[in-house]
Amino acid sequence: MVEVGTLGVQKQSVVLVGMPGVGKSTLGVLLAKELGMEFVDTDLSIQTREGQTLQEIMDANGYLALRDVEQQVLLELKFLTPKVVATGGSAVYSELGMENMRKHGRVVYLSLSLDALRGRIHNYEERGIARAPGQSFESLMEERVELYSKYADITIDCEQKTPQQCLQLMLDALV
Numbered sequence: 421m422v423e424v425g426t427l428g429v430q431k432q433s434v435v436l437v438g439m440p441g442v443g444k445s446t447l448g449v450l451l452a453k454e455l456g457m458e459f460v461d462t463d464l465s466i467q468t469r470e471g472q473t474l475q476e477i478m479d480a481n482g483y484l485a486l487r488d489v490e491q492q493v494l495l496e497l498k499f500l501t502p503k504v505v506a507t508g509g510s511a512v513y514s515e516l517g518m519e520n521m522r523k524h525g526r527v528v529y530l531s532l533s534l535d536a537l538r539g540r541i542h543n544y545e546e547r548g549i550a551r552a553p554g555q556s557f558e559s560l561m562e563e564r565v566e567l568y569s570k571y572a573d574i575t576i577d578c579e580q581k582t583p584q585q586c587l588q589l590m591l592d593a594l595v
């Protein structure tokens with residue numbers, strides 16, 4: 421059973437950022453349930469908006485096109501009620517999108533080591549990661565960690581932790 425802190429449920433939105441495979445989508449829905457909030461996965465919003473899968477968008481127009489649509493979706497996000505937002509790993513390339521979300525909520529960076537992420541991502545080449553052709557996972561991570569850290573209000577170290585443990589750490593940090 422997850423324990424909510426003594427201040428009770430917090431009402432600001434929560435925005436999860438981090439590398440692909442770190443658990444933003446998995447943990448986001450669990451967090452939303454615990455906080456009694458709506459859950460939005462911006463990857464799904466992109467697909468619904470475009471009527472295409474992420475991979476189809478990239479195949480047709482390249483990774484920068486995916487980043488453009490992602491920015492539109494981040495800017496169109498409405499925060500009339502507080503919500504938990506699981507972003508895609510590339511959301512932090514959109515300064516405007518991140519600013520829109522930061523106005524309404526706290527940004528939680530889920531961090532995990534390169535080795536652990538590699539263990540979760542078995543299909544790096546075909547996973548639809550928005551990266552320059554040929555860019556290695558290591559180089560991508562190096563470039564992104566700086567951005568995740570820059571926007572983070574809270575950082576959660578997910579190394580060797582179960583989803584339930586990560587969830588509890590987020591709840592403790594958010595109250």
Ligand SMILES: Nc1ncnc2c1ncn2[C@@H]1O[C@H](COP(=O)(O)OP(=O)(O)O)[C@@H](O)[C@H]1O
Nearest residue numbers: 439440441442443444445446540581582583586
């Ligand atoms: N501690 C953990 N927290 C979150 N996901 C975990 C954890 N340990 C293993 N996983 C697995 O890692 C994967 C995370 O995928 P996902 O939630 O789609 O990540 P993201 O949305 O960040 O790309 C899932 O298959 C999940 O079951």
Ligand SMILES: O=C(O)C1=C[C@@H](OP(=O)(O)O)[C@@H](O)[C@H](O)C1
Nearest residue numbers: 440441474508509510548549550
């Ligand atoms: O990191 C990336 O470049 C991407 C991550 C994906 O989301 P997850 O981080 O939820 O896997 C998705 O937005 C798209 O395939 C691009």
Ligand SMILES: [Mg+2]
Nearest residue numbers: 444445463506
């Ligand atoms: Mg996801």
